[in-house]
Amino acid sequence: MGEIGIEEGGRKVVHLQFGSSPSGNYTIRLHEAFLAYGYDSYVLSLYSEVVGDPRIVSLGAFGKNVRRLNQKIQDYLTRNKPKESGAFSLSLLGSDISNHPVVRQSDVIYVHWVLGGFLSVRNLKQLASLGKPMVMILHDMWTITGGCSYSFDCDKFLTHCGNCPVFPEDKEVDTSYKQYEEKMEFYRSFRNLFFVSPSHWLADLAKRAEITKGKPVYRIPNPIDQNLFKPFDKSVAKGILGLAAYDYVICFGANKVHSPYKGWTYLKDAVVKLKSELPNKEIVMLVFGSAASEEISEAIPFPIKFMGFIRDDYTTNLVYNASDVFLAPSLADNLPTTIIESLCCGTPVVGFETGGIPEMISHKSNGYIAAYRDADDFCKGIVYCLERKLVGKLLPEYQVDVIMDQHASLISYMEQEVYDNGQS
Structure with missing residues (x-):
C-alpha cells in the first residue's frame, strides 16, 4: 500500500467512519471544520460515496467482504429480536487498519460509527495500542450499552447489561452481557481513550454508566457549515x-x-x-x-x-x-x-x-x-x-467557532495526558 502524503503544519487527525457521503454526514462536516481551522484531517471509511477527494479514503474489496460476512452472522444471531427494540449491533468481525497510512501518520484518532463489519472491539484495541490519543464519539448509546443503539426505558447499562429484552432466552449472561464485558475491559485497559458526546443528555449517561466509570467524558456538539446552511427568501x-x-x-x-x-x-x-x-x-x-x-x-x-x-x-x-x-x-x-x-x-x-x-x-x-x-x-x-x-x-453553543475551540482544547489536553504522562 503506497504512502498517502500528509501536509506539514497542523495536527494530523484521522476520522474513522463506516460510510462517507456528500450529504448530511456528521463525520465529513467535522473533518471539513478541522481542515478549515488548520488541522491536517483525513477520513477513513469502509464505504465512500465521495468522489475525487484524496483526503476521504475507503477500504478495498477485502474489507467489504468482511462486512458482508459480519452482517450475515449478526442477522442470524439477532433473528428473534423484537422490532420495537430498535438496532442492536454486535462487535463480530472487522478489519485491522492500525497499519493504514492515514492511521499510522496521524497524531489523533477520532472514532465515529464504525460497526457493521468495519471495526470490531478487537480492531479498536489494535488502534488504541498505537498509543495515540483516541476519541470515542458517542453518536448513539452503543458505546455504553451491551449493544443497543438506544435503550428506551431500560437502564441496565448503568450497572451491567444482561438478560436483555432484545434476546428472548431469559439468560443473565447473554450476548449483551458478554459484549458489555468486552467493551468495559477494553476501556479500562487504555489510558489514551477519551469519550465525547454531542449532547449533554448522552454525556451525562456516559458519566453515570459503570462501563465508562472513571473515564474522561466531554460534551462537544456536531458542527455545521453555516456558509451553506443559511436562510434565504x-x-x-x-x-x-x-x-x-x-x-x-x-x-x-x-x-x-x-x-x-x-x-x-x-x-x-x-x-x-x-x-x-x-x-x-x-x-x-x-x-x-x-x-x-x-x-x-x-x-x-x-x-x-x-x-x-x-x-x-x-x-x-x-x-x-x-x-x-x-x-x-x-x-x-x-x-x-x-x-x-x-x-x-x-x-x-x-x-x-x-x-x-x-x-x-x-x-x-x-x-x-x-x-x-x-x-x-x-x-x-x-x-x-x-x-x-x-x-x-x-443557539450560540452550536456555532462552529465555539465547537472547534472545544476540540482544540481537548486535543491539547489529550496530547499532554498521553505524551507527557505516558500510557499504562
Missing part, C-alpha cells in the same frame, strides 16, 4: 419547488417510516388533528429521505411532495428554506443533524422532549418542545410555530 425557495400556492409548508424527514425511533404514529395523529385545527389553510407536506409512499399519502390529509433521498446539501438547504416548520417526532435520538440544519436555515422545529432534542430547541422561541409521545401537544406545537411565524435560530 422563503417565497423564492417555495417557488423553486412549485409550492408557492400554499399557505404553509410543513416538512418531515424519514428514511424508514416504521423505525422505532422516528415516531411516525404520533406524527400521523398530530397532522390529522392539524387539519381540523387549521381548516381554512392550504397546507402541503414535504417529505425527504423516503421515496413516494402510498402509506404516507393515505395517512396524511394534505398534499405531499416526496423529495426522495437527497444526496447533496444544496437541495437539503432548499427544502428547509421552503418549509415553515420542520417536524422531528423522534422517540429516541442524540443530537439530530436535521434539527441543526433546519434551525440554521431559519426554520423552526417541533420535537418531543427526549434525548438531546430539548438542548437544541428553546421552547416557543426557535421551536416547540412537545410532551413525550403526546400527539395533541405535538400538533399544538405545529400550530404555535405557524401562526406566530416563528423563526428558527441556531
